[in-house]
Amino acid sequence: MNHRGRLTSDDMRRLKPLHFDVPEGTTQVHVQFDYTPLHPAGHQHRHQLSLMVFDPDGPRLGISRPGKEGAYINAVRPSPGGVPAPIKPGIWTVFVLVYRLLTPSEPVDYTLQITTTSDEISAEPVVWQPGAVRSRGPGWYRGDLHAHSIHSDGSMTIAELVRFWREREVDFMTLSDHDTISGLAEVRSLAADDLLTLGGMEISTFLGHAVAVGVEEWFDWRTADGRQIPVPEIAQAVIDGGALFTIAHPRDEGEPWCCGCRWLHEDMMPGNALAVEIWNGVWAERNEEALRLFYSWLNRGHRIVATSGTDLHRRSQMEGPGRTALNVVFAEDLTEKAIVAAVKAGRSYLSSGPELGFTATSASGVTAMVGDRLPLEPATVEVCYDAVEAGQLLRLIVDGMPYAETPVHDVSGQLRWPLSKPARWCTVELRHPDEGLFAVTNPIWFEGEA
């Protein structure tokens, strides 16, 4: 197939399928995509165009960053983004997707060349065995829930990404490439006693991104006839499969800078989402807005939890200024299932380094930790902290409003606040007055009759 086309910013949010025929006996499909200009005049950033290929059964290859040599799909060793499986003859589908086209007056011309070959593939299939992680039992585990590799638009191989996290001595990390699961077998194979590797994917629709963590299968948001599947349906399928469905970076800049980077799914505010990523990359105003959005959802009665994600694409991202956060999770064990279950239950806080222990004891003597529920009655809230810095302050948030604030003078210590009136939920933030957030807990809930 040889196809030429012209794209403008009007093509953002468009899902127009192009079909091609794959004959019987085909062993490899090659997709070559080129476009010009790469950069709009006067801009240092590239236009961002992606491709998605479906075979007759479903999604098969996601290309987030088209390369010079194009991409191969075969049974043995496809290009990153592609899933190895025999080539099924029949009608295949390809989508050209516009995520960023910065100059409406200057269109982009592209060529799409798809060739099929029937030569025998000589490479040996790579078989990935899941890595084993020794059981450590219940405890606090620190890790990341959102990162990319060369299987989408990241610059690190999976081995490099795993090494990156190993060097930082976290307990768990996640691979969540855009719209593909092609790296999951490899990333899970690299788990060992010192590092659990979780499998995820970032479902990257034109109206928002969601990170599904703990997935085994590919949850695509498109059908081969060019329909967008309603996101609540995708979320439910992810959740029914036992995975975590997280709304990612909900308050990022959207179009035209990045079609899909801002969460605009009106039918999912937050709908059946289990979590929202309120700390994406380094702490910034967009995260502050996401935190406020999270609190407003809690006030409307949604039992959603907060997560952080480095959204790591390249090493240099973590070497510049600014604070990223890890999820500090109280899990039954260091396994993928237990980490996902604990995050879902809200048994976690997000931190750039400091440690926060947050508990509450109700007037009737019941004690709760983050994610737990207490009877709706007056309570005493307690925070144990460590590795904080002078100048920071601890703030108790009750039903979305600052309730109490105490400057911290020592590196570690504990604080107690009485909650004289019954509340619905409370969280604790560690902040610096000028520099923003350093840590925030998930809520402790109160329920029942006042």
Ligand SMILES: [Zn+2]
């Ligand atoms: Zn994203």
Ligand SMILES: [Zn+2]
């Ligand atoms: Zn991402």
